[in-house]
Amino acid sequence: MISTENPFTFDSLVEQLRRVICDFPDKRTGKKVHYNMCDIALSAFSLFFTQNPSFLQFQRDMEKTKGKSNAQSLFQIDKVPSDNHIRDIMDVVKPELVYPVFNQVFNSMNKHGHFDNYRCVKGDFLIALDGTDYHNSKHIHCENGNITNHRNGTKTYSHKAILPVLVAPGKDTVISLEPEFIIPQDGHNKPDCEPEAVKRWLTKYSEHYSPLGVTLLGDDLFCDQPIGLAIKDAGFNFILVGLPDSHKTLYSFLDFLSQNKGIREYTNQRWTGRERLTDTYRFVNEVPIRDGQDALMVNWCEITTTKADGTIVYQNAFATNHSITEDNVMEIVADGRSGFQTENENHKTLKTKGYHLEHNFGHGKKHRAKMLVTLNVLAFLFHTVLSFFDHRYQQVRQVLGARKTFFDAYINTIYVFFQLGCSS
Structure with a gap:
């Protein structure tokens, strides 16, 4: 019973x-x-x-x-x-x-208040989106897989999926949500990819998750105009890694603002138990993610962690639609960094801790x-x-x-x- x-x-x-x-x-x-x-x-x-x-x-x-x-x-x-x-x-x-089971488990845990301590920036849940291979071979393949053509003439055959998870800063446990598979799509000539799979996930699950208040996390691959607009249109917020090499226009604006003291800065010192580190936060609101009059405006923040001698031990930057202030920049950065849990606590666990994902x-x-x-x-x-x-x-x-x-x-x-x- x-x-x-x-x-x-x-x-x-x-x-x-x-x-x-x-x-x-x-x-x-x-x-x-x-x-x-x-x-x-x-x-x-x-x-x-x-x-x-x-x-x-x-x-x-x-x-x-x-x-x-x-x-x-x-x-x-x-x-x-x-x-x-x-x-x-x-x-x-x-x-x-099988997806209704994921839905039922999530709803039941949320109903019983078990996710209350997962609420983060502005009371949102954080859902990290990231793709991973679950099969990779030079020889074994099928028509439902993906093909990567290399310059030397060889091919790699793979199966990939977006495996979304609920995350929160400071928590080493993630909650698995409905996957979205990266497979050849009917009626499409181009190969499927992670950004397109993410767009499909947004379309399928926005009605369920967005009313709860959700900020989506993702790596630099998803930090562009099409994904940003798709996220906003689906009723979600976002904090996405945004790196200089792939965002030339954004960082040219940031360079101009920096030279004219248009970027705000906030510094926080902390003791790790072994050494004192300094976290320097830089942030600015309303900068274009790309060139053009129709560019999506985002809010940008950066963290640089240094030792006492000035050695940089960590640096990363994020683009978000959350308004950034001195009061919340630390929280937004912490939330953005928790997106990496999808690799450490999800993909790595599934591949190396007995689940034999690959x-x-x-x-x-x-x-x-x-x-x-x-x-x-x-x-x-x-x-x-x-x-x-x-x-x-x-x-x-x-x-x-x-x-x-x-x-x-x-x-x-x-x-x-x-x-x-x-x-x-």
Whole structure:
């Protein structure tokens, strides 16, 4: 029975996934259907939840040695399909069919006030947008991938996605949101790219997120007129990295203003426990992001951190539509810098902390690769939520330590997680 008091237990989260799985399309038309769609999809998800790099082989091994698998015990799967059968059936399932689970988890956590301390500049949430590869090869490719042609005549084949996350300064935990995949688009001759994928994400999710008050964070690639206008038109705010090499017009204005004392400056000294650092903030409002009378006007700020001897240890600059003052420039810079958490706490975690994001679990002809990545990111979200709210999950993690240790023990001890960590 699912707990009505805590919507964030393992059972509650899996039940949310189970509900959307019921609507998955099934390409099988014959009467001999040995596995239902729920078993197939949950079997795939269980692979990513248990962070195993071998597609369900561990479940097969456990069935031989233990008589019952974790997939059956934890996910209430009746029969575990073969890995090839799962790959084949999941190929026709669009990943968007799983997105309601991301939505439900976010809404539920927000409703219960769990994101109150994620509010930042002017009370906004911060959502960081950044793209990453989840497959990269000189040889293996499919029609749904991206091709990079190199000057030496070689090609690189890749699969990419925008993986948005909710972030906040000082927090080492990110909240995964609905992905947007970078794939060839019907009716478009040009290759797909990160900026175009971001525009699609804005169109799809502005109605859900923008009324909440959201500032979008991104790197220098997104700091241009088209993305800035798209963000504003979608009802979002933005803080985007803006570097001199890619913003000649903007920095020519800044140079002129600097020579004429038109840029305000604010200095803050701080003690790190080992040394004293000086943060120098420079900022100005209403400067053009590009040349032309129709140029988007942005507000610019820069941080330069120096040691006592003048050595620069950090420097970065941001363009935003938030008005900048001496009172909020430190906060805006801190919020902008938190966008880098999408690389450190999201991409790097998914690639190096047991999720095997870059492992080739199968390309398929339609949606397989995207679908499996979506289930992987959803597993990461479930782990994050459980680490916040399920005290039995926390107890097991506390005893076993790191993620890898936890799931190694999970695989070898069939009931430890079921009895202590997630049973409700």
